[in-house]
Amino acid sequence: MxxxxxxxxxxxxxxxxxxxxxxxxxxxxxxxxxxxxxxxxxxxxxxxxGQTRIIRKAYFEHPDYVPLLQEAYRLWSELEQFATRPLLHPVGLFIAGAPDSVAVAGTLQAARDHGLPIEQFTAPAARARFPGFHFDDHFAVVWEAQAGFLDVxxxxxxxxxxxxxxxxxxxxxxxxxxxxxxxxxxxxxxxxxxxxxxxxxxxxxxxxxxFVPGLTVRRKPVFWFPAGPEYRLDRGAGTFFFDLPVGQFYGFPSLDGVSFKAAKHTGGEVVYDPANVDRSMRPEDVARMGEFLRQHMPAAGLAPTAHSVCLYTLTTDHHxxxxxxxxxxxxxxxxxxxxxxxxxxxxxxxxxxxxxxxxxxxxxxxxxxxxxxx
Ligand SMILES: Cc1cc2nc3c(=O)[nH]c(=O)nc-3n(C[C@H](O)[C@H](O)[C@H](O)COP(=O)(O)OP(=O)(O)OC[C@H]3O[C@@H](n4cnc5c(N)ncnc54)[C@H](O)[C@@H]3O)c2cc1C
Structure with missing residues (x-):
C-alpha cells in the first residue's frame, strides 16, 4: 500500500x-x-x-518538570480562550509535612531551582493561616499561590x-x-x-x-465529605496536600459549599484488568480517609456524600x-x-x-x- x-x-x-x-x-x-x-x-x-485535578508549578516529584509546567500553564490559558470559560482555578495549594518529607523538601527544592514564589509557615502560623486544618508541631507548611485546580x-x-x-x-x-x-x-x-x-x-x-512493559495499574477511590465552612472555596480555602508517615493525602476546597473532595495519593489495590474494576465504596477505604480527617481536618463530616473510583498507571520510577x-x-x-x-x-x-x-x-x-x- x-x-x-x-x-x-x-x-x-x-x-x-x-x-x-x-x-x-x-x-x-x-x-x-x-x-x-x-x-x-x-x-x-x-x-x-472526578471533577478536579491539582495543578502546581513547584514540582516535588522532579524539578525538571517545571519548564513543562510553565508551558502547560500557557497552553491551558490558550484552551480557556478557545472554550471561553475558566478551566484552571489558581486558588493556591498548601503542602504540609515533616520538613524533610518528599513533598515539602522537594517543593522547596523545585522553587529554589526555578525561582518560583513559595511562602513558608511554621505549624502555629499555618494554623492561623489555614483554619480548619490541624498541623503537627514539627510540620513545615509551604504555600504556592499560583497552584490550584483544573475542572478535569x-x-x-x-x-x-x-x-x-x-x-x-x-x-x-x-x-x-x-x-x-x-x-x-x-x-x-x-x-x-x-x-x-x-x-x-x-x-x-x-x-x-x-504496548508498554512494566506498568502497574492501581485502583484509587476518591470521596466527597461534608464540609465545615473553613473548607469552602467562597471562604478562601485552597487545595491541600499532606505528606504523612502513613501516606500522602490531598483534597480540594468545597466548590458547592456542602462537600469537598479528598483522597489518598499513595497505595491502592493493583488492578489486572482495567475493564473490570471494583467501583463500590469499600468500608476500609472510607475508614482510612476517616483517620486522616479526624487527625488533620476536624471540621469535616466523616460519612461520604459521594465517591468515585479512578485508575493510576504507574511506571516503576513514577515518571x-x-x-x-x-x-x-x-x-x-x-x-x-x-x-x-x-x-x-x-x-x-x-x-x-x-x-x-x-x-x-x-x-x-x-x-x-x-x-x-x-
Ligand atoms: C483519582 C485520581 C486523581 C488524580 N489526581 C491528579 C491531580 O490532582 N493532578 C494531576 O496532574 N494528575 C492527577 N491524576 C492523574 C491524571 O488524571 C492522569 O495522569 C491522566 O488523566 C491520564 O490520562 P491518560 O490520557 O493517560 O488516560 P485516560 O484519560 O484514561 O485515557 C486513556 C483513554 O484510552 C482509551 N483506550 C484505551 N484502550 C483503548 C482501546 N483499545 N480502544 C479504544 N480506546 C481505548 C480509554 O478508553 C481512555 O479514554 C489523578 C488520577 C486519578 C485516577
Missing amino acids: TKTALDCDVFVWGLGGMGSAAAWRLARAGARVLGCDQFGPAHDRGSSH EECVTAQIEAAKSLGADLRFHVPLLDWQPDEHGVTVRTATETIRAAKLVLCAGPWAGQ FIIDRHPDCDRVVVAAGFSGHGFKFTPVVGQALAELALNGGTDLPIRFLRWDRGN
Missing part, C-alpha cells in the same frame, strides 16, 4: 486526557487527525474524571472541541483492536473498519500495558513515558502518568504532536524517554 491511500496523517489511539490533547495540538499544527476511543467523551472509566472533565471536553473545530475526526464508542506498522504507514484495526495513517499516537491510559516507540519510529507513546499527569495534558499533547510530525521536539522531555532504565 502506498502513501496516497492514507486516511489521515496521524491516528490517535485513546481520547482521554492525553489523547484529546494530542488531537488538539496535532490539528492545531495542521495535521489531518483521526482518533477513536472505546467510551464516550470525558467518560468515567479511565483516569480523567471540562478540560477533556474542551480539548476534544478544540481538536474538532480544527478539523480532527474524533470517533467515540469505537474499540481499537490492534495496529501494524509497515514501510509507508501504520494500519489500525477497529471493531468495524481498518484505517491507514502515516503515524500513530498511543494514549491508552490504564490500557497501555498492552511519565513520552517517546517514540523503540521498535517503530512511526509510533509515538504517552504512558505511565503515575497519578500526576493531568496538569501536563496540553504540553504532553504538544510534545506528542511534535514527535509525530517532526520526529523530535525541543520541549525538555529527555528525562521521560522510554529507555531510561525505568
Whole structure:
C-alpha cells in the first residue's frame, strides 16, 4: 500500500486526557487527525474524571518538570480562550509535612531551582493561616499561590472541541483492536473498519500495558465529605496536600459549599484488568480517609456524600513515558502518568504532536524517554 491511500496523517489511539490533547495540538499544527476511543467523551472509566485535578508549578516529584509546567500553564490559558470559560482555578495549594518529607523538601527544592514564589509557615502560623486544618508541631507548611485546580472533565471536553473545530475526526464508542506498522504507514484495526495513517499516537491510559512493559495499574477511590465552612472555596480555602508517615493525602476546597473532595495519593489495590474494576465504596477505604480527617481536618463530616473510583498507571520510577516507540519510529507513546499527569495534558499533547510530525521536539522531555532504565 502506498502513501496516497492514507486516511489521515496521524491516528490517535485513546481520547482521554492525553489523547484529546494530542488531537488538539496535532490539528492545531495542521495535521489531518483521526482518533477513536472505546467510551464516550470525558467518560468515567479511565483516569480523567472526578471533577478536579491539582495543578502546581513547584514540582516535588522532579524539578525538571517545571519548564513543562510553565508551558502547560500557557497552553491551558490558550484552551480557556478557545472554550471561553475558566478551566484552571489558581486558588493556591498548601503542602504540609515533616520538613524533610518528599513533598515539602522537594517543593522547596523545585522553587529554589526555578525561582518560583513559595511562602513558608511554621505549624502555629499555618494554623492561623489555614483554619480548619490541624498541623503537627514539627510540620513545615509551604504555600504556592499560583497552584490550584483544573475542572478535569471540562478540560477533556474542551480539548476534544478544540481538536474538532480544527478539523480532527474524533470517533467515540469505537474499540481499537490492534495496529501494524509497515514501510509507508501504520494500519489500525477497529471493531468495524481498518484505517491507514502515516503515524500513530498511543494514549491508552490504564490500557497501555498492552504496548508498554512494566506498568502497574492501581485502583484509587476518591470521596466527597461534608464540609465545615473553613473548607469552602467562597471562604478562601485552597487545595491541600499532606505528606504523612502513613501516606500522602490531598483534597480540594468545597466548590458547592456542602462537600469537598479528598483522597489518598499513595497505595491502592493493583488492578489486572482495567475493564473490570471494583467501583463500590469499600468500608476500609472510607475508614482510612476517616483517620486522616479526624487527625488533620476536624471540621469535616466523616460519612461520604459521594465517591468515585479512578485508575493510576504507574511506571516503576513514577515518571511519565513520552517517546517514540523503540521498535517503530512511526509510533509515538504517552504512558505511565503515575497519578500526576493531568496538569501536563496540553504540553504532553504538544510534545506528542511534535514527535509525530517532526520526529523530535525541543520541549525538555529527555528525562521521560522510554529507555531510561525505568
Ligand atoms: C483519582 C485520581 C486523581 C488524580 N489526581 C491528579 C491531580 O490532582 N493532578 C494531576 O496532574 N494528575 C492527577 N491524576 C492523574 C491524571 O488524571 C492522569 O495522569 C491522566 O488523566 C491520564 O490520562 P491518560 O490520557 O493517560 O488516560 P485516560 O484519560 O484514561 O485515557 C486513556 C483513554 O484510552 C482509551 N483506550 C484505551 N484502550 C483503548 C482501546 N483499545 N480502544 C479504544 N480506546 C481505548 C480509554 O478508553 C481512555 O479514554 C489523578 C488520577 C486519578 C485516577
